[in-house]
Amino acid sequence: MHYPVLEIDLEKLRHNTEIELEFFHRHGIEIMGVNKVFNGIAETAAAVVRGGMKVVAESITANLKKLKDLPCEKALLRSPGLSEIEDVVRYADISLVSEIGTIEALSKEAVRQNRVHKILLMIDMGDIREGIWFEETEEIETAVKAVLELPGLALYGLGTNYGCYGTVLATEKNARDFVELARSLERKYSFRFPYLSGGNCSSYHLVEKGILPKEINHLRIGAQHIYGIEYVEGRYLDGYCHSGKEIEKYTSDAYILKAEIIELRRKPTVPVGELGMDSFMRTKTFSDRGVRKQAILSFGLQEVPCESIHPVDEDILVLGQTSNHTIIDVEDAEREYRLGDIVDFEVDYTALMLLCNSGIDKIFINQK
Numbered sequence: 001m002h003y004p005v006l007e008i009d010l011e012k013l014r015h016n017t018e019i020e021l022e023f024f025h026r027h028g029i030e031i032m033g034v035n036k037v038f039n040g041i042a043e044t045a046a047a048v049v050r051g052g053m054k055v056v057a058e059s060i061t062a063n064l065k066k067l068k069d070l071p072c073e074k075a076l077l078r079s080p081g082l083s084e085i086e087d088v089v090r091y092a093d094i095s096l097v098s099e100i101g102t103i104e105a106l107s108k109e110a111v112r113q114n115r116v117h118k119i120l121l122m123i124d125m126g127d128i129r130e131g132i133w134f135e136e137t138e139e140i141e142t143a144v145k146a147v148l149e150l151p152g153l154a155l156y157g158l159g160t161n162y163g164c165y166g167t168v169l170a171t172e173k174n175a176r177d178f179v180e181l182a183r184s185l186e187r188k189y190s191f192r193f194p195y196l197s198g199g200n201c202s203s204y205h206l207v208e209k210g211i212l213p214k215e216i217n218h219l220r221i222g223a224q225h226i227y228g229i230e231y232v233e234g235r236y237l238d239g240y241c242h243s244g245k246e247i248e249k250y251t252s253d254a255y256i257l258k259a260e261i262i263e264l265r266r267k268p269t270v271p272v273g274e275l276g277m278d279s280f281m282r283t284k285t286f287s288d289r290g291v292r293k294q295a296i297l298s299f300g301l302q303e304v305p306c307e308s309i310h311p312v313d314e315d316i317l318v319l320g321q322t323s324n325h326t327i328i329d330v331e332d333a334e335r336e337y338r339l340g341d342i343v344d345f346e347v348d349y350t351a352l353m354l355l356c357n358s359g360i361d362k363i364f365i366n367q368k
């Protein structure tokens with residue numbers, strides 16, 4: 001085998017999904033399983049489906065094509081570009097939409113392909129990313145009417161999103177405002193949204209506390225089964241969460257970056273010579289810790305920043321990186337490291353995303 005590789009434990013992912021679905025179904029909430037961090041890996045999507053997920057979502061249309069044989073519905077988790085409508089209708093059953101022009105294009109193409117495309121109409125409740133602004137009542141009504149009336153379309157639901165761009169927290173208040181908006185549309189046009197899709201895993205704490213309005217019957221969740229349900233408590237930003245008072249990076253042993261030692265030598269901890277800048281035009285200072293045993297691993301910032309990975313061997317100190325090298329201090333390690341040895345790292349959400357988008361090979365374990 002060539003290294004580095006990213007090892008993915010599919011049984012842990014399946015198990016996490018099962019626990020997550022049990023929890024949300026108990027609260028009357030249906031889940032769309034978000035696979036986007038894996039960038040279209042069919043094995044991870046299949047594991048989530050084995051865990052009971054009925055809909056898998058991706059952010060990139062080409063990734064949906066990779067999942068076309070999976071026995072579940074597929075969703076495009078962002079607005080389709082007008083340039084990709086044909087593939088969206090072909091490979092997605094559902095998409096998140098916030099533009100009337102996109103709704104019209106989807107209708108036309110769905111009719112042409114003799115398919116029904118489901119629309120999750122997105123409302124922006126304040127996070128200033130996607131969605132029709134919640135105060136633009138007329139625009140919202142026009143979009144709802146279009147989805148209800150145009151051929152080839154079905155209304156999947158009304159959706160909103162928090163904590164992605166604007167860092168807006170999901171609260172009982174903005175959830176209630178969202179439900180109120182949905183109910184007033186339903187009263188005006190005498191119909192019912194099948195789903196009110198009230199957010200992502202940052203809404204978990206509201207469900208757990210029992211204060212998410214019961215009208216919200218749908219969430220779109222990725223990180224929670226990817227990292228385990230406890231991940232979300234006090235979620236701060238992608239890949240980070242509060243543990244106690246500290247904001248700590250959350251990693252999981254379901255994903256292990258395995259890298260090979262390509263050089264192992266004793267070296268001084270302070271460079272010798274006149275100092276200028278490193279490969280990224282940064283100046284640096286070094287503290288003298290004497291001569292230490294230092295290993296070089298065959299990956300670098302090109303694949304993943306070392307701030308987003310965590311050595312499984314706690315005695316290893318990560319010193320830094322250049323584009324293609326990661327340098328670690330193994331002086332204090334109990335294990336006697338050798339040239340060619342493999343060093344394991346847990347990875348956070350950011351690292352998982354970057355690694356899945358890098359050329360690094362993925363291997364799957366516990367694939368049932």
Ligand SMILES: *Cc1c(COP(=O)(O)O)cnc(C)c1O
Nearest residue numbers: 034077161200201220221222223
């Ligand atoms: C990424 C995303 C989600 C899922 O977010 P998680 O943090 O993985 O739960 C849900 N909805 C939308 C629109 C997204 O882009």
